[in-house]
Amino acid sequence: MKWGTGVLAATLLAMGSGCAHQSAGLSAETQTRLTQTQGAYLTGATAGLGRASVLNKTDFIWGLDFSPRQRRVAYTRLGSRSYFLSIWSLESPPRLLADPTINPYEFDVEGVAFSPDGSLVATASRDGAVRVFDAATGEARGVRITEEPLSVVAFHPEGRWLVVGSVKGLITVLAVDGLVHASEERGHEGPVSALAFAPDGTLYSGGWDKHVRAWDARMEAVSSHEARTRFERASGSAVVSGSVNGKAMGSFALDARVPAIVVTSEVATAAGIDVASLKETVDVPGALGTTQARLARGQFLRFKSLVVRDVDVAVCDACVPQGLRGVLGAPFSQRVSVAFDEVHKEVRLTLTSGAPEGSAPVETLVLAARSDFTFPAYVSDVTVDARGQRLGVGLSEQKPERDRAVYERERQGFEEPQGPFNAGAVVDAATGKVLHKWPVHRGVVSTAAISPDGRSLISGGWDKQVHLFTEGESSARGTHSFDWAVRRVRFSPEGRWVGVAAWTPQVASSSGESDPSAVLLDVRYAEGATVVAPGAAAAQ
Structure with missing residues (x-):
């Protein structure tokens, strides 16, 4: 599906509630149980991507994340002179809660993450700063300037710690209270492209060094001298x-x-x-x-x-x-x-x-290397399913770095090649084995997100495409086209929606509006989809 400005208003009107309509393939009983059970998520084969709610059609959108509990989504956007953090409540229709300034436009802001209780949002910027905001008001709660430009951020499941990754491979643990330095590890050579915690506290990091590493996060007594x-x-x-x-x-x-x-x-x-x-x-x-x-x-x-x-x-x-x-x-x-x-x-x-x-000695959270998985391609993204058993990994044969040569090829309409490892992949979290792989993108695959149940994957790339896959199927169950590079895709915690962060072409218009760049897509499920409660998820 191509997003055209002519269908935009009709799309929003048809949505009505934006996010409150009944998802395709879900019975009323299933949807009620999903809504009323805290921490529950859907499991079943996906059948496609449905109607969308457009949150932004003006700016370049860089990073995006859903709140684990509250019905909220946040993304980082590049305005005319600054980066902003846009926080939305997924109401009927979605409502903008806050839009605080992050930092000047010279410093890209790719990292954004909600705290486990949904009360805070953290950002990680190329200016080396990790910033924390109130998720309801956008009020600044703290800032820490680190030693290196930052690319990604993630909260530990307990909510007391957050972790940031740098473009030089450093992974740093900070206490949420005061953003005090806790510990660090030089986890990768080159940029850390992703950080994702499993429910048990295992941290998975991905990097341009073509590695995904698993880390035990544990409390240890650390000397302060x-x-x-x-x-x-x-x-x-x-x-x-x-x-x-x-x-x-x-x-x-x-x-x-x-x-x-x-x-x-x-x-x-x-x-x-x-x-x-x-x-x-x-x-x-x-x-x-x-x-x-x-x-x-x-x-x-x-x-x-x-x-x-x-x-x-x-x-x-x-x-x-x-x-x-x-x-x-x-x-x-x-x-x-x-x-x-x-x-x-x-x-x-x-x-x-x-x-x-x-x-x-002070008790603090430290990272200890557990596993190291090597891939024949650059790792652009890593996510974890709700049980911590499967990873969604974005793989790219070309370095996912936007330089002048990339822009020139895009300007000339050059079509990038497909390749066996320009792909989104489902990976076993314990062994690093690739369980499923879909090499359908042309050129850089910039992002991939696994569904909460670990059965489906959505990937996005600089070829302007977003594809939804389900295990056992060789072709995509749903595809959407954007007008420029896709930066991030994420499943919502319960699996009903996918959020997409993309760039939009800059056009001359009185309103400054262009094509959709921050979008919510409805995930359709095949008949028989069921709800997994938190306790049942842990027992599986």
């Missing part, structure tokens, strides 16, 4: 990322020649320091000579899990190299030993006195 962090060379010094008082993040130069720990006034204010009320001063050399800087005593510095307490901080804008937010001078080097790993561009920071007196 050392940390490994990335560094760069700038202004003649090594530069590391950290925070002051757990509030003000920034880049700090390591320079033992400076007789103080120095921060800019902007950092001091963000850290909760009332600069105007400071009475003590300290002499700090700078580019323009010695400056009497105001001194704030009894602050603390955080570098991932390492906390350096009871430090005195001088506030001086002229004493900090341009582009940085502070200098870690002699008082820091006297308390923290620094060891550089030039190969991995990391530095190990260790308290010279060991752990502070009376302190104990």
Whole structure:
């Protein structure tokens, strides 16, 4: 089916409720049970894709996710100058709840995920920030700037932790409360393309290194007197990322020649320091000579899990190299030993006195490698079924990277080739064996999502196509065409709908509207589809 502007209004009118109509193939009894049973989902052979609700036909849509409990969907969209997080309630018809700004348009925002209880939405951006929003109001609840550009995000099933993946392969665990760094693993070489938790807490990560890895997520006691962090060379010094008082993040130069720990006034204010009320001063050399800087005593510095307490901080804008937010001078080097790993561009920071007196290792969530599945193609996406037994994997023989050559081929109307691993695949989560594979896309397969019951798969690609498959069938049960590249597809938690995030051509119009880019599709089921309750799902 081709989405034309002429049928758009009629489609929405025919939908009426947007999402409240009876799904094809479901009896009234089945639909009632599905609606009234928390955590239930449909199982059965899919029969096709039905009517749609169009949520956006103006912007490029990048990432999309459904709320596990509340009837909500969220997606990240690129506006004229900023990225936004659009949160919708799936009412009759769908209602926009909030549309907060995320970050400037220069930094792509691909990662979006709801918390298990549906109360929060997290985003992961190429600016290195993970941001958390209230899912009902869009109010910002927290932000943490990490060391590397971010691509994906996922919440742990317990809701206390979230995990982000970077474009350089780093997987980082953060506590939802305060977004405090918990642990990390260098999980992939190159971009982490997907993160998905199974109900038992197993994490599956996919990457452009052609691997899907399974991780045990478990609580362990972790020492807080050392940390490994990335560094760069700038202004003649090594530069590391950290925070002051757990509030003000920034880049700090390591320079033992400076007789103080120095921060800019902007950092001091963000850290909760009332600069105007400071009475003590300290002499700090700078580019323009010695400056009497105001001194704030009894602050603390955080570098991932390492906390350096009871430090005195001088506030001086002229004493900090341009582009940085502070200098870690002699008082820091006297308390923290620094060891550089030039190969991995990391530095190990260790308290010279060991752990502070009376302190104990902190219980936190860590990742331990369990399995490693290798594929003959780039892994663009990974999802998990409701039982944690099957994965939906997007595979692409071409690197899923949009460069100038890709745009030129699209402009010229070049048709990308099919290939045995330009495909969506159903994969056994325990062994990595490909159970079903459908290589029907031309060129990059950018996304694939498995149904809650693990029997069906929907895939999308840069060939502008979305295909729905059911196990045992060689051809698609349903297909929809879009006007530009498809970025993400996701099944709703109960399996009744599929959400599609796509790009839309930019056209000159008074309204700014183009073709559909954020769309909900109705999943049709063959006769005999039934409802699986949460307890029954765990027992299967």
